Amino acid sequence: MIQQTSPEIGGMGHSVKRKEDRRFIQGKGNYVDDVHLPEMVYGQLVRSPYAHARIKNINIENAKQVPGVLAVITGDDLAKAGLAWMPTLFFDKQMVLATGKVLFQAQEVAFVVAEDRYAAADAAELVEVEYEELPVLVDPHHSLDADAPILREDREQKSNHIFHWEVGDRLATQKAIEESLVKAKVDAVFQRCHPAPLETCGCVADFNTATGRLTVWLTSQAPHAHRTLFALVGGIPENNIRVISPDIGGGFGNKVPIYPGYVCAIVASLKLGRPVKWIETRSENLQSTGFARDYHMTAEIGADPDGTVKALRVKTLADHGAFNAAAQPTKFPAGLFSICTGSYQFPNAFCEVDGVYTNKAPGGIAYRCSFRVTEASYLIERAMDVLAYELKTDPAELRLKNFIPPEKFPYQTPLGWSYDSGNYRAAMDKALEMAGYRELRKEQEEKRKKGELMGIGVSSFTEVVGAGPSHTFDIVGIKMFDSCEIRIHPTGKAIARLGTKSQGQGHETTFPQIIAQELGIPVADITLEEGDTDTAPYGLGTYASRSTPVAGGATSMASRKIREKARKIAAHLLEVSEEDLEWEPGKFFVKGAPSKAKTIQDIAFAAYTNLPAGMEAGLEAVHYYDPPNLTFPFGTYICVVDIDKGTGEIKVRRFIAVDDCGNIINPMIVEGQIHGGLTEGLGIAFMQLISYDESGNVQGGNFMDYLLPTAVETPNWETGKTCTPSPHHPIGAKGVGESPNVGSPAAFVNAVVDALSHLGVRHIDMPITPWKVWQILKEKGMAE
Amino acid sequence: MIPPSFEYLKPRTVPEAISLLEEHGENAKILSGGQSLIPMMKFRLARPGWLIDINHIPNLAYIREEGGYLKIGGLTREADIESSDLIRSKFPVLHDTAFVIADPQVRNLATIGGNLAHADPANDHPATMLALGAQVVATGRRGERIIPIEEFFVSIFTTALQHDEILTEIRVPVPPPGSGGAYFKVERKVGDFATAAVAAQATLDGQGVCQGVGIGMTNVGPIPIKARTAEGFLKGKTLTEITIAEASRLAAGDAQPSSDSRGPAEYKKALVKELTKRAINRAIERARQ
């Protein structure tokens, strides 16, 4: 039970306005590109125009002649320092600057440093690179062909195969599917898309030749991990590196990897002894940095004629581009994709994934996603709809029939997860009611009679967030705990520092709310700092909806340590024993005598002025929280679309989102997260694709072709909630940021397919553009 | 996103601008709203050595009715066209068009002169001006000359303007009573260039017989296209569901789209057909108001 706090304290459940917004709204944020240092110079990358080509020669002479140019660095220069390659976050390595050959269009080939951005841009154009084109491999389905070009000559294994990973019981699943009377199958591609944060990636690297210290302002979602990697790869003692993530303009997983531009800026600063700024353009961000998804998936379900599911089999081809630059826990080559049994009771399941190389930008990162849960959730929610069509049953009914019931939690899935808590039916019922589902189905039936196209899509996702427990989760060996340090000042105000890093999620508000909840200190009196590795405790950063489940747990636990000490001080001040004291948010009072009380502010002052004998001064604590399990948020989304038969355009008429993320810290911020994630899901479902032509030229490498939805395209999101607390989390919270991005693509696609299902349509790959719909209508004789 | 270096010149009169254009030759470019030119420079796709900024020349931005014409100054911003009562009431097709160009920020700067002079087949005004039978006023050293809009678009990014001429005005004949027009655009999202778009302007007599019709099409060919076959078919006919359907089919035949990320050519032809139908129907509705 969460004790209610007053609005002044602003603990959990209060829609406290975001403390950070005052500076953002006034244009007073401080982003990496706002950092200006004396003597600072600018870097620009020269990139490959080819997807696969041998580098015959690089001539930098003309570039060096441009006035203001200070250095032109090539792969050969880096090779001399042993830095031409760097490790990725997943058992692979990646070229910093190309040596020998290039493997994708827009790959980094040289780094020009100049006194200003203009000189750097002019000189970059004058770096002459002689290429000899090589055969290009674009389609991952051909990566393993006998005559496919071998892309990675640096590897011992002369193949484009990266990994095979499987989980579950292959034979039992095969048998169960064979024996099932009803079978459903879907081939679905979760297309290559890009997180496209509005702030691109960049850094300012400042090596101080006098102190030997390197300070890097970095667009980083994980500043501590990046500091450690810089130390390990660059050989600089870790105490001599300071990484600062200032304000970050959106990350969505794109700012988890280390990019060649960062390394080049650091090398240039070491070489020149001057601060070097490097900031990507929009096109560079879209064309070269961590893409997401690109999973080519097949799901098969076996079921009884009454709709009871018996088995799920999933086979997937993962396109990682030129280097496996996935950023995910070490033990999970395909991330948490084995969450693919979703919200349903499958007695049998088997899942296998093969990763391959192609001549495309490296990745794939977890875009607002716990490492492939988005792909998994999309797949199972699509497959359930296909099964519903096979059975000629309502997709909502089919889901209700197969949901894991509340009494079976904690629930052990056949692929190894232990779901902490859930009440899927409650969320579904609420969504059906909000939507007026039965009336919608009636309306659809009538519309069909008139030849009009309307569809209703349902998606009942189960999320997996909060990586993660140290027994299973680490990134390059570092356990995925997270941390919080709290110091209470003598006047009762406080500062807290965390190992996470907000990129817009509202940490400066929600984490103080946790402290306010635990200690009764008003949220206005608590300052929160993240992102400076010199001051914040070590943590693995913010992605995969892990901040609240992990760092939020740490914040709670650190607060409780402080409360324990506060109890001792209060007992001393009130001259009673600790057992005689009772706590309510903000004060200890004597049992049965509520007027005999000491506020947390009184206690804070005493911690520096009037301590019990023998007690250490101060009131502070640090906690490293190792979660016992992941948390499993869930929800049901319902989407209603109308299709314009003349143009193929799809209008999302309504979208109902019922989310259950356990106990809520700030309802307004949660709703904002859901609005944002649904809008991203809309873009993915209908607009977005990073594609390549057969020569490996990237299409959609700018905002003219990679479309971000605006308020005009976005429907009115109708949100609702149920609350099933996490049983193992200190405040029963689960995490919510990625749920809407995970759960919504299937709802959108299911709605469009539903609108066309009476014509025999069972699946359409994303993005579902008007022309794709029109082609289907034409094929089915519905359009001319 | 950094352009190569260039010189920036700021003339105060049209003659001054013209002499600067003459002086610097092909290496000089006029800068008006900058919403097409500056992005191309930042991508280094355009590399003018001199930018002749005409934004500081007075009296180049206006919207007025005069001598049977709607006259729009070359430097008039899209935002002003969009909010003009004169245009909204008498030239609704033009209001429709301005409203779907780019987004409000871009429209605050982008000019109608630049939109036509840029001769991008994806731009929206050309089709509308083709439908309206507009005239372009080009001012050069020898004074003004009038170019009928049908002769204005020569090839992609190329117009009938001489290098040292400035587009100073667009003239649209005021349509007779019983006229109406409309612009329909399919775009992938707001602010996008058209996948396809159609402008229609029609004049009907009391019996619903088509006295005159203009149909222009956006982004379905290397230049903005006038649907002459469709226009020819409709003239003198009563506008019915059947004749409109046939005209729409003919308009699709006049289109020469190519396949790209906005869709296959076949789809764009189908769009032209559908949008022509919608535009003519709306035009008729407005003509009868």
Ligand SMILES: Cc1cc2nc3c(=O)[nH]c(=O)nc-3n(C[C@H](O)[C@H](O)[C@H](O)COP(=O)(O)OP(=O)(O)OC[C@H]3O[C@@H](n4cnc5c(N)ncnc54)[C@H](O)[C@@H]3O)c2cc1C
């Ligand atoms: C994000 C974005 C979206 C857009 N979407 C659309 C859209 O949906 N539809 C659409 O139609 N347009 C769109 N545009 C283009 C926009 O309307 C342009 O502004 C317009 O095409 C050019 O007008 P301008 O005044 O900005 O011209 P500029 O960019 O200044 O100039 C364009 C060209 O025309 C020449 N020129 C300009 N004025 C004159 C003149 N008076 N005489 C002779 N030559 C001249 C210049 O030298 C240059 O070559 C978009 C632009 C942006 C940035």
